[in-house]
Each structure stands twice: as C-alpha cells, then as structure tokens.
Amino acid sequence: MPRPAMKHVRQQQLIDATLISVERYGLQHTTINTISGTAGMSSGIISHYFGGKQGLIEATLKYLLSELKQALLIRTSGKTLSPVTRLSMIVEANFTELQRSNAVTKTWLSFWSQAMHDPGLARLQHINSQRLYSNLLFSFKQLLPDTAAVNAAKQTAAVIDGFWLRSALSSTPEQDFKQAQMLSKAFIETVILQYGENQCRH
Amino acid sequence: MPRPAMKHVRQQQLIDATLISVERYGLQHTTINTISGTAGMSSGIISHYFGGKQGLIEATLKYLLSELKQALLIRTSGKTLSPVTRLSMIVEANFTELQRSNAVTKTWLSFWSQAMHDPGLARLQHINSQRLYSNLLFSFKQLLPDTAAVNAAKQTAAVIDGFWLRSALSSTPEQDFKQAQMLSKAFIETVILQYGENQCRH
DNA sequence: CGTTATTAATTGAGCGTTCAATTAACAACG
DNA sequence: CGTTGTTAATTGAACGCTCAATTAATAACG
Structure with missing residues (x-):
C-alpha cells in the first residue's frame, strides 16, 4: 500500500x-x-x-505551539484592530477551547517540567514564552510610553500564564478558565486606565 | 546504632x-x-x-509546602502590619531564596504535572493554591470593597504564580525573579490606587 | 545477646528499540 | 486483463536495559 x-x-x-x-x-x-x-x-x-518515542513527544509539542500561534493569527491577520481590541484577541487566543481542554493542559504542564532538563524542549518553550510577551508589548507600545509598556507587557504575560496555570490545576477548571479570561482583560484595562489617571495628575 | x-x-x-x-x-x-x-x-x-519511593516524593512536597507556609509566618506573626505591607510580605514569601532555587523550581513543576494524575498530590497542591488566594483576600478586604477585593486577590494570585512560572522557565532566572517581585508589588499598588481614582470620579 | 539501623545483592515487571516477516498497493509486461 | 516484480507500510515478538522493591546478611548499639 x-x-x-x-x-x-x-x-x-x-x-x-x-x-x-x-x-x-x-x-x-x-x-x-x-x-x-x-x-x-x-x-x-x-x-x-x-x-522513537522522544521524537513523537517533541512533534506533539510543536503541534501545540503551532496551534497557539494560529489561534492568534486567525483573530488578527488581515484585520485592522485597535490596540485594546488586539490585546483582547491575544488573551482569547491563549484561552481557546483547545488550550482549556484537559488533554492539552496536562500535556503543557508535563512538557514544561520536562523542558527544564531537555534543551530541545526548553528552546521551544522559550520561543513560546517570548512570543506572548512580544505580542503584548507591540500593542502596549501604542498605548503607553515605552517604559510603562514594557512593564505592562511583562505583567500581562504573567497574569495570562498565571491564570492559565491556576485554572488548569483547579478542581473546577471550566468556570475558572471562563473567569480567568474576563479578569485578564480587566487587568489590561486597569493597567491602561491607571496610566491615564497618572497623566492627569502630572 | x-x-x-x-x-x-x-x-x-x-x-x-x-x-x-x-x-x-x-x-x-x-x-x-x-x-x-x-x-x-x-x-x-x-x-x-x-x-517506598512515592512516600519520599510526597514527603518532599509536604516539606516544600511547610517551608512556604513558614516563610509567610516569619514575616507576619506577632507583628502588626498595614494591609499594604502585609501584601508585600506575601509577595516576598513566595519569592524567597529557597523558592527561587533551581532545585525547588524544578521540583515544584514536576509535582504540579504529576498532581494532575495523583489525587494525593492534587489535594496538597489545591490547599497551597487556596492559601495564597485567602491570604491576599484577607488584606485586600481591608482596602477595597468586597467585590473589588475578590477580583484583586484573584488577579494578584495569578500575577505571583505567573511571574514565578515564567521566571522559573526563563533562561535568566536570577534577574527575572528579582524583577518579578518588583512588578508583583507594583501591580498591587496599581490595583489599590486605581480604586482610589475611580472613587474620585463617581 | 537482642534490637535496631543499614547495606548489598537479587528479583521481576515494565519499558523503548530493533528487525525480520507480512501485507497491500501499484507498475510493467505479455 | 491477468500475472509478476517492486516498493512502501505495518506488524509484533524478541532483546536488553532500567528501576522499585524485596531479601538476607552485616554492623552498631544497649
């Protein structure tokens, strides 16, 4: 055949x-x-x-990485979005149904812990981590001065990863993921609003 | 002997x-x-x-949990701290030298991924996750109305865990952990300040 | 000498890899 | 149109290795 x-x-x-x-x-x-x-x-x-087994493991991780990348591209490419809207799209891309699924959360966590001892996986993990930060930074720079944008991007990346982690490990992942998405977006609003307030007083 | x-x-x-x-x-x-x-x-x-091996693994996790608990107790018990100071102590307790150490970060990550398939470890993980949230909520409630306090506590817990995770997986953990601590505290200030600003306008 | 602490050797299950054998599809040919 | 040769796809048993657990032997005390 x-x-x-x-x-x-x-x-x-x-x-x-x-x-x-x-x-x-x-x-x-x-x-x-x-x-x-x-x-x-x-x-x-x-x-x-x-x-071999290791090759399949790495291929599976690469597949998840590409799915995550595409989730954002589908939401942004070709469209002209305001910076705030684009930030929302970044949040949503990180909380897609696939990313919330039990199979994927368990796989990500396992890979992360393995990545600390496997240079190949570590490299892939690092690329992914940087991509989230870079995507956030791009939009924040259109809203805030550079220094503030850098901090905002770092904090937002942490919020997204942190909520994702806590939801994945939660005993009620469904509702936690849903609220995580809301609170992540609320966090972005807070950061932007905060800067506006500061500017009024200076 | x-x-x-x-x-x-x-x-x-x-x-x-x-x-x-x-x-x-x-x-x-x-x-x-x-x-x-x-x-x-x-x-x-x-x-x-x-x-057996599994018994030792669980004992090691319990040891890490107790160290984390004590790190906060040392910083707070017996003292009378302002809510904001206490929030700072919570952040610091989660970024102690022990928690930043390579041995501990690798161990936590491994345990987390195992916890998704081991009810015993999952229980311990859940207790720890809840403790961080409860500790934060206690102080935020002294500064904000209840609804805002709940959201602030959830977001701050995510920021702390997220920064911790990203720093642990970073290629330059040392400096990332240091900045993570700063930006976590900065976020807490932002949330509190933000509420004050809103109140002026309403 | 009896008890406890510790070691070192052994066991057996479970794992990933390898590879010779098998199957299925197509191509060439008469 | 059937026969045959060729190639790719797939199987699964055999092999060697690793590891957790067990065991019996040894050592250090009271």
Whole structure:
C-alpha cells in the first residue's frame, strides 16, 4: 500500500493519540503501547515515523505551539484592530477551547517540567514564552510610553500564564478558565486606565 | 546504632537528597539510587523510612509546602502590619531564596504535572493554591470593597504564580525573579490606587 | 545477646528499540 | 486483463536495559 499521503496522516493520528494518552495516563505513564494502542496501530510504527518515542513527544509539542500561534493569527491577520481590541484577541487566543481542554493542559504542564532538563524542549518553550510577551508589548507600545509598556507587557504575560496555570490545576477548571479570561482583560484595562489617571495628575 | 533521633535526621537528609537529585536529573530520571547515592546511603533505606519511593516524593512536597507556609509566618506573626505591607510580605514569601532555587523550581513543576494524575498530590497542591488566594483576600478586604477585593486577590494570585512560572522557565532566572517581585508589588499598588481614582470620579 | 539501623545483592515487571516477516498497493509486461 | 516484480507500510515478538522493591546478611548499639 504505497500511499505517499499516508505519512502525513499517520503522523497526525499519532500526535492526536499522544494527547489522548497523556490526558488519560499522564506523560509519565504514557508508553509507546498506550499511544499506539489508542491510535489502533502497533508499537513499531512510532519509531518508523518519529525515530522513537522522544521524537513523537517533541512533534506533539510543536503541534501545540503551532496551534497557539494560529489561534492568534486567525483573530488578527488581515484585520485592522485597535490596540485594546488586539490585546483582547491575544488573551482569547491563549484561552481557546483547545488550550482549556484537559488533554492539552496536562500535556503543557508535563512538557514544561520536562523542558527544564531537555534543551530541545526548553528552546521551544522559550520561543513560546517570548512570543506572548512580544505580542503584548507591540500593542502596549501604542498605548503607553515605552517604559510603562514594557512593564505592562511583562505583567500581562504573567497574569495570562498565571491564570492559565491556576485554572488548569483547579478542581473546577471550566468556570475558572471562563473567569480567568474576563479578569485578564480587566487587568489590561486597569493597567491602561491607571496610566491615564497618572497623566492627569502630572 | 539505635539512635532515636536518627529517624528524624535520616528522613530530612533523604528529603534534601531528593531535591538535589531532582535538580540534577529531573524527577523523571530521579531513582531511588540517585537519591540514596546523593545522601551517601543505600537504596533500601528509602523503603525503610518512607515505605517506598512515592512516600519520599510526597514527603518532599509536604516539606516544600511547610517551608512556604513558614516563610509567610516569619514575616507576619506577632507583628502588626498595614494591609499594604502585609501584601508585600506575601509577595516576598513566595519569592524567597529557597523558592527561587533551581532545585525547588524544578521540583515544584514536576509535582504540579504529576498532581494532575495523583489525587494525593492534587489535594496538597489545591490547599497551597487556596492559601495564597485567602491570604491576599484577607488584606485586600481591608482596602477595597468586597467585590473589588475578590477580583484583586484573584488577579494578584495569578500575577505571583505567573511571574514565578515564567521566571522559573526563563533562561535568566536570577534577574527575572528579582524583577518579578518588583512588578508583583507594583501591580498591587496599581490595583489599590486605581480604586482610589475611580472613587474620585463617581 | 537482642534490637535496631543499614547495606548489598537479587528479583521481576515494565519499558523503548530493533528487525525480520507480512501485507497491500501499484507498475510493467505479455 | 491477468500475472509478476517492486516498493512502501505495518506488524509484533524478541532483546536488553532500567528501576522499585524485596531479601538476607552485616554492623552498631544497649
């Protein structure tokens, strides 16, 4: 059955199966058997398409990173948005349904803890962390003086990641994620408003 | 060598060795051999004192939780502090030298990802998360109306956890932690000040 | 000498990787 | 249109390794 398109399909199926397996068993107890079993294939296929378990793990992380990137692009590219609206879009991109899903939250957390000991994963994690900051900074600079914009961007990045983390670990993730999104946007308003107030008094 | 005090000492030595091992190899590659080797003992001792590897892991997490609790108590108990000062103390307690150390950041992250699949660890994590929020809420309620205080406490908890996470994963943790502490306090000032401004206009 | 503390060796389950064998699809050819 | 050769896709058993737990032996006290 030599089908050239098969490779692409199989790889995505295995990535999906990895997410499901991590959701069910955690990364620690995810084995090539739990993954290949979930995908309805045999264990050998993983080494064949990804060179080994580690290769599949990294491919899965890259997939999540690209999904996060696209979530923002869909909301912004081609459109002309006000800085405040664009900041809202950044928040929303980080709280999409996919990002809130159990499978993905568990996977992100597992990857983060692994990233501290794996230079390859650390690099990917760092790129992602920087991207959030850069995106925020771009919009804040259109609203605030540079120094204030830098601080606002750093604080907002922390708020988003912090809310995301606390929601993911919460016993009621659904409602916590929803409120997290609101409070993140409220936080941005506060930061901007605060500067306006200060300016009145100076 | 039956020394009654030995038990206590050995247990703490093994907990310390666990932290060192997690720092060096990550929780994933931390084995009873890397721990007992670091402690200068043999592997069997872990089962003897903790019933197994998992028991030692949980004891180590409990140790970190108690250290975090004490860091705040030392800064507040017995003293009469203004609400704003107390909020500063809460921030500082979450960014102590111990909490910033490589061994501890790696350990926390590993535990968090495990907590999503281990009810025992999840319970401990949840208690800790709630404690930060409760502590913040207590002081904010002395400064703001209830609704505003609740939101401020949630946002501040997210800021602290978010900054902590981003600093821990940063390639320059030292300076990032330092700035994180500053910007966390700055946010608290902003929230309080912001409310004062609003009141003038209403 | 009995008790407790500790070690060192052993066990057995679980894991990722490898690879020879199998299957399925297409292509070339008569 | 059927036969055959070729190639890619896939399987799953076998292998070697790692690790947590167990065990029995040793050492240090009272």
